[in-house]
Amino acid sequence: MRRATLPSPSDHLIDGPANATWTVALAHGAGAPMDSPFMEQVAAGLAAHGIRVLRFEFPYMARRRNEGRKFPPDRAPVLLETWRSVIAACGPPERLVIGGKSMGGRMASLVADETGVAGLLVFGFPFHAPGKVAEGRIAHLADLATPTMIVQGTRDTLGSRDEVAGYALSPAIGLTWIEDGDHSLKPRKASGHTHEEAMEHAVTAAAGFVMSLEHG
Numbered sequence: 514m515r516r517a518t519l520p521s522p523s524d525h526l527i528d529g530p531a532n533a534t535w536t537v538a539l540a541h542g543a544g545a546p547m548d549s550p551f552m553e554q555v556a557a558g559l560a561a562h563g564i565r566v567l568r569f570e571f572p573y574m575a576r577r578r579n580e581g582r583k584f585p586p587d588r589a590p591v592l593l594e595t596w597r598s599v600i601a602a603c604g605p606p607e608r609l610v611i612g613g614k615s616m617g618g619r620m621a622s623l624v625a626d627e628t629g630v631a632g633l634l635v636f637g638f639p640f641h642a643p644g645k646v647a648e649g650r651i652a653h654l655a656d657l658a659t660p661t662m663i664v665q666g667t668r669d670t671l672g673s674r675d676e677v678a679g680y681a682l683s684p685a686i687g688l689t690w691i692e693d694g695d696h697s698l699k700p701r702k703a704s705g706h707t708h709e710e711a712m713e714h715a716v717t718a719a720a721g722f723v724m725s726l727e728h729g
Contacts, residue, residue, distance in 0.1 A: 524570045526568045526569075530565060533565035538567045538568075538569070539556065539613040540570075541571070542613070543586050546577070547569060552614060569595075597624055607630075609630045609631055611634070612636070614636050615637045623653060637697065638665060639671040654683060655681050657683040657686060660726060661686040662687050662688075664691065667694060692706055692711075694711050
């Protein structure tokens with residue numbers, strides 16, 4: 514794999530111990546940056562488990578930050594090449610888990626096998642576009658070989674538990690369901706569950722998945 518450098522310091526954040534056994538690289542979703550409350554909670558939670566976490570921004574999001582105005586997501590080839598560059602800069606792929614929130618995680622799933630990373634971790638996988646259940650984004654998931662954990666809300670409008678139950682997913686993919694969680698894993702108050710509990714469940718499951726790769 515070719516050598517590469519990380520995005521500029523303004524385009525990435527690092528949490529957790531520098532000498533950690535495992536590094537998790539996380540990309541943001543389509544609409545929120547790498548330092549959104551969701552990404553902050555996930556990064557801090559994984560770091561608390563002794564995992565090094567790298568968050569980065571795709572070019573369009575970095576441009577939003579630098580220029581103070583919104584730009585649409587980059588086209589898929591740009592997103593995928595950004596992922597390849599980040600992976601190449603992160604050290605040995607056998608000690609690297611990639612993924613992220615929604616779009617960022619989906620893009621990671623498209624390069625996981627080719628780059629030889631140890632695992633894939635996605636929070637809120639967008640199995641289909643909003644309102645387009647029949648137009649799934651799942652073809653590549655049937656043959657995915659990289660060990661994978663998807664943390665998904667049971668009422669996620671981009672892939673609920675009932676919808677996902679009908680998908681042909683690779684046996685390499687494990688699912689952790691957050692009860693009554695939406696696309697950001699947030700449950701309704703009436704459910705009796707809190708967002709704090711949901712996030713703790715999500716992060717604990719994610720950390721456990723990463724640690725399990727040691728013996729995988």
